[in-house]
Amino acid sequence: MSQKHTATSDGVYEKLKEQILHLELPPGAAISEIETAEKYNISRTPVRDAFKRLEREGLLEIRPHIGTFISLIDLNAVSDILYIREVLEYSVLSDLSQIYDKSQDLRIQLILQQQKELLESDMPIDELSRAFINSDNEFHTALFDAAGKRNVIKFLYSYNSQYERFRTFINFNGKEDLQKLYECHLKIWDSIVSKDLAALKDCINHHLYDGINASSDIISKTPEYFTKIHS
Amino acid sequence: MSQKHTATSDGVYEKLKEQILHLELPPGAAISEIETAEKYNISRTPVRDAFKRLEREGLLEIRPHIGTFISLIDLNAVSDILYIREVLEYSVLSDLSQIYDKSQDLRIQLILQQQKELLESDMPIDELSRAFINSDNEFHTALFDAAGKRNVIKFLYSYNSQYERFRTFINFNGKEDLQKLYECHLKIWDSIVSKDLAALKDCINHHLYDGINASSDIISKTPEYFTKIHS
DNA sequence: AGTCAATGACTTGCATACAAGAAATTTAAT
DNA sequence: ATTAAATTTCTTGTATGCAAGTCATTGACT
Numbered sequence: 001m002s003q004k005h006t007a008t009s010d011g012v013y014e015k016l017k018e019q020i021l022h023l024e025l026p027p028g029a030a031i032s033e034i035e036t037a038e039k040y041n042i043s044r045t046p047v048r049d050a051f052k053r054l055e056r057e058g059l060l061e062i063r064p065h066i067g068t069f070i071s072l073i074d075l076n077a078v079s080d081i082l083y084i085r086e087v088l089e090y091s092v093l094s095d096l097s098q099i100y101d102k103s104q105d106l107r108i109q110l111i112l113q114q115q116k117e118l119l120e121s122d123m124p125i126d127e128l129s130r131a132f133i134n135s136d137n138e139f140h141t142a143l144f145d146a147a148g149k150r151n152v153i154k155f156l157y158s159y160n161s162q163y164e165r166f167r168t169f170i171n172f173n174g175k176e177d178l179q180k181l182y183e184c185h186l187k188i189w190d191s192i193v194s195k196d197l198a199a200l201k202d203c204i205n206h207h208l209y210d211g212i213n214a215s216s217d218i219i220s221k222t223p224e225y226f227t228k229i230h231s
Numbered sequence: 232m233s234q235k236h237t238a239t240s241d242g243v244y245e246k247l248k249e250q251i252l253h254l255e256l257p258p259g260a261a262i263s264e265i266e267t268a269e270k271y272n273i274s275r276t277p278v279r280d281a282f283k284r285l286e287r288e289g290l291l292e293i294r295p296h297i298g299t300f301i302s303l304i305d306l307n308a309v310s311d312i313l314y315i316r317e318v319l320e321y322s323v324l325s326d327l328s329q330i331y332d333k334s335q336d337l338r339i340q341l342i343l344q345q346q347k348e349l350l351e352s353d354m355p356i357d358e359l360s361r362a363f364i365n366s367d368n369e370f371h372t373a374l375f376d377a378a379g380k381r382n383v384i385k386f387l388y389s390y391n392s393q394y395e396r397f398r399t400f401i402n403f404n405g406k407e408d409l410q411k412l413y414e415c416h417l418k419i420w421d422s423i424v425s426k427d428l429a430a431l432k433d434c435i436n437h438h439l440y441d442g443i444n445a446s447s448d449i450i451s452k453t454p455e456y457f458t459k460i461h462s
Numbered sequence: 463a464g465t466c467a468a469t470g471a472c473t474t475g476c477a478t479a480c481a482a483g484a485a486a487t488t489t490a491a492t
Numbered sequence: 493a494t495t496a497a498a499t500t501t502c503t504t505g506t507a508t509g510c511a512a513g514t515c516a517t518t519g520a521c522t
Contacts, residue, residue, distance in 0.1 A: 006295060006505070032473070043507040048474085052280060056287065064237060065474050065513040080382040084319065091318040151311040155390065237475070263503070274477040279504085296483040296504050 009046035012036065013053055020059050020070055021165050022130070027072045027225040031060075057161045072227045073166055075219075081163045085156060089140070090204050096147035097192045097200065104146040108189055111139050115182050119175070129171040132178050133164075139185055143192075169225070173218055181207070240277035243267070244284055251290050251301055252396050253361070258303045258456040262291075288392045303458045304397055306450075312394045316387060320371070321435050327378035328423045328431065335377040339420055342370050346413050350406070360402040363409050364395075370416055374423075400456070404449055412438070 016036070019025045037047045051068055054060040061071045115135050118128060137157070144153035171177055184207040191199040219226060247267070250256045268278045282299055285291040292302045346366050349359060368388070375384035402408055415438040422430040450457060 008506075034473090037507095044474090045506050045508090049283060049505095051474095052283065053287070056284070062474075063514095065472095066515080067473055076382070080386065083380075084383060084386065087322040088315065088318055149314075151308070152315060155311065155315065159386065159390075239476070265503085275504090276476050276478090280475095282504095293504075294484095296502095297485080298503055 006046075006049075008042050009049040012040055012042065012046055013050035015040075016050055016054060017057075017059065017161075020054070021161065022168055023165065025070050027070050027165075029070045030067050031070060032068060059161050059165075073169065073225055074162060074227045075166075076227075077162045078166045081160050085160070085163075086204055088152060088156065090201055092144055092147045092149045092152060093188070093192055093200060093204070094197050095149075096143065097195045097197065099147070100192060100195075104142075105193075107142050108139070108146075111135060111142060112182075112185060112189065115139070115185065119179060119182060125175065126172060128175070128178065129168065132181070133167060133171065136181060136185075143188075170218055237277075237280075239273050240280040243271055243273065243278055244281035246271075247281055247285060248288075248290065248392075251285070252392065253399055254396065256301050258301050258396075260301045261298050262301060263299060290392050290396075304400065304456055305393060305458045306397075307458075308393045309397045312391050316391070316394075317435055319383060319387065321432055323375055323378045323380045323383060324419070324423055324431055324435070325428050326380075327374065328426045328428065330378070331423060331426075335373075336424075338373050339370070339377075342366060342373060343413075343416060343420065346370070346416065350410060350413060356406065357403060359406070359409065360399065363412070364398060364402065367412060367416075374419075401449055 016025070016031075025031065033044045033047045033051065037044050040047075051060055051062060055062050058074070058077065059071055060068055062068045115132065118132055118135065121128070123131065141150075141153055144150060184203055188200065188203045188207065191197070191203060247256070256262065264275045264278045264282065268275050271278075282291055282293060286293050289305070289308065290302055291299055293299045346363065349363050349366065352359070354362065372381075372384055375381060415434055419431065419434045419438065422428070422434060
């Protein structure tokens with residue numbers, strides 16, 4: 001499965017995506033095909049492919065004959081994704097609580113233990129954030145997997161680039177948020193095992209929405225990263 | 232808003248997509264860049280752009296240095312989409328039943344009336360199918376719209392090409408299926424207006440899954456259109 | 463100085479030539 | 493006849509040149 005085939009195009013796609021999600025390429029910044037091609041010593045063609053792909057994911061905005069720009073963070077889109085995630089996650093996890101058997105406990109416990117250790121470590125905050133977010137994604141993937149709904153979360157991940165970027169933005173804030181996330185994970189798993197659906201619903205709603213509420217002050221510090229809200 | 236900008240690429244994309252969804256380009260068939268470019272009197276570049284886009288939607292399979300093929304209908308993917316749709320649709324529509332006010336009734340009634348007239352008309356079956364499916368999509372869009380969740384259904388539609396193709400496949404079967412669909416629509420709207428959530432859930436599940444159950448015999452007539460199921 | 467048209471420096475869209483890989487076909491040797 | 497290597501012919505991937513659109517700058521004219 002080494003799939004050498006479109007190494008150049010895929011490579012620049014992944015590098016760009018990582019830089020955009022980590023905000024190293026900040027929202028609103030201009031980025032040109034030629035410039036990028038020269039940077040990676042390739043031609044415009046694979047760069048164009050990567051650009052188009054990133055545009056479809058909502059991470060780039062290509063304005064023909066004008067330029068290409070890192071898209072602003074669209075809080076409405078983030079809110080939509082959160083709604084979709086909340087609904088699907090509750091449905092899948094309440095299914096899981098019905099069919100749950102002890103054999104899957106190990107994998108979850110392992111991830112939770114890993115997160116605990118992360119929080120106790122003394123990494124620099126931005127490195128910790130990335131590692132914790134990765135582990136968070138692993139946690140949710142493991143849950144969907146256990147429920148036999150692997151494709152559902154793959155589908156969600158294919159659509160939540162905007163949300164990912166938003167998360168890396170707010171998690172730069174502090175370690176307390178990550179601590180809260182971890183505690184939520186414990187509660188979620190508890191309510192699945194104990195089949196407490198009301199508690200589960202409560203957890204999921206808070207888990208996802210907490211960030212967006214607590215962050216309005218952070219957002220106002222770099223308003224140029226965000227699209228205007230006209231709800 | 233005339234947006235002339237990428238007319239060539241977008242044009243061939245839409246033409247190809249329509250042909251694929253209508254099964255005029257049958258699953259498994261080979262389709263090459265050069266051949267397509269010559270057919271539309273354009274160069275390979277915009278064709279390639281369209282191909283990549285269709286590949287992302289799961290409608291094409293590009294095998295580098297070998298060829299490009301119309302993807303087979305993946306029943307597992309269809310099933311996944313149906314699950315996602317069912318969960319989201321129930322959530323959105325039960326929200327709608329809470330906030331529903333009479334002012335939105337007109338638009339829905341108009342669409343339902345239109346569907347009734349379609350069924351009473353004497354169009355050829357394949358033309359009727361297309362028209363009815365379009366109207367079906369309008370119906371669901373109007374519902375999501377009324378619930379203030381326009382983006383959620385846009386998101387769903389961006390991901391359900393496989394399902395669309397499957398539907399055009401099974402609806403070639405007969406007019407009775409369309410009649411059933413119409414009756415389901417009536418029931419769905421009734422249960423929203425009367426706030427009968429249990430009936431609503433029942434309708435949605437049946438509405439979406441009915442097709443896939445009733446069609447196993449049709450599928451076996453052209454098994455080469457479908458991927459092998461190894462569940 | 464102010465106004466407006468021409469120009470030049472960018473951008474991305476499109477066309478085309480070539481490179482590289484895969485598979486069928488041919489050709490030569492046994 | 494069989495087998496295997498060479499070749500031919502497909503395919504898509506990549507590089508590059510040109511076309512066309514947008515915007516800022518420049519410069520002539522009033």
